[in-house]
Amino acid sequence: MTENDPVSAEPARDPGQGPGRDDDRVARFVEHFAAQLVGAGMPSMAARVFASILSSDSGSMTSAELSERLKVSPAGVSGAVKYLSQQHMVTRQREPGSRRERYVVHGWQWYEALTNREAVLKRWTEALREGVASLGADSAAGERLAETLMFFEFVDRELGDLMARWEVYRRSRPQP
Known part of the structure; x- marks a missing residue:
C-alpha cells in the first residue's frame, strides 16, 4: 500500500456517506x-x-x-x-x-438514456428519408444523405437487439 496508489490507500471515513469514504x-x-x-x-x-x-x-x-x-x-x-x-x-x-x-439516478438510467436515443434515431431516419426524396437519390447530396440514412437504420435495428440482449444478460447476473 503506497501513498501514490489510490486504489490501495486507506480512505478516511466520511460520516455523511458511509464507512470508508474519502x-x-x-x-x-x-x-x-x-x-x-x-x-x-x-x-x-x-x-x-x-x-x-x-x-x-x-x-x-x-x-x-x-x-x-x-x-x-x-x-x-x-x-x-x-x-x-x-x-x-x-x-x-x-x-x-x-x-x-x-x-x-437509478441503475437503469443508461438504459433509459439509450432508449430515448432510439426515439431520436427514428425521427432522424424519417427526416433523412424526406431529404433523400427532396434532393434526389442520384445527386451527390442525395447519395450522402442515403448513406447517412442507411447508417442510422442499421444503428436503430442494432440498438433494439442490443437492449434485448442487455436485459437477458442483466437478469442472468447476480445482483450486487
Whole structure:
C-alpha cells in the first residue's frame, strides 16, 4: 500500500456517506468522470451534477447538497438537472412532507438514456428519408444523405437487439 496508489490507500471515513469514504478521492472521481462525459458531449455542469449524484451512496441529492458539494450556484444545478431530466439521466422526487425535490439516478438510467436515443434515431431516419426524396437519390447530396440514412437504420435495428440482449444478460447476473 503506497501513498501514490489510490486504489490501495486507506480512505478516511466520511460520516455523511458511509464507512470508508474519502471525500477528496470521491471529488477527484466526480471531476474525472465528469470530464469524460463532457468529452462525449454532455454540458459541463450537467456532467458534474450527474457524477455527483451517481457517486452518492443514496443515489439522490437535493439542489442544496449539490450546490454545496460542487461549490456552484443553485441556478447552475437547476439548469443541469433540467438537462439531465430531459435526457432521462435523473428523475425528480419530492421529499415527503416537504417542497424540496431530490434528484435521483437509478441503475437503469443508461438504459433509459439509450432508449430515448432510439426515439431520436427514428425521427432522424424519417427526416433523412424526406431529404433523400427532396434532393434526389442520384445527386451527390442525395447519395450522402442515403448513406447517412442507411447508417442510422442499421444503428436503430442494432440498438433494439442490443437492449434485448442487455436485459437477458442483466437478469442472468447476480445482483450486487
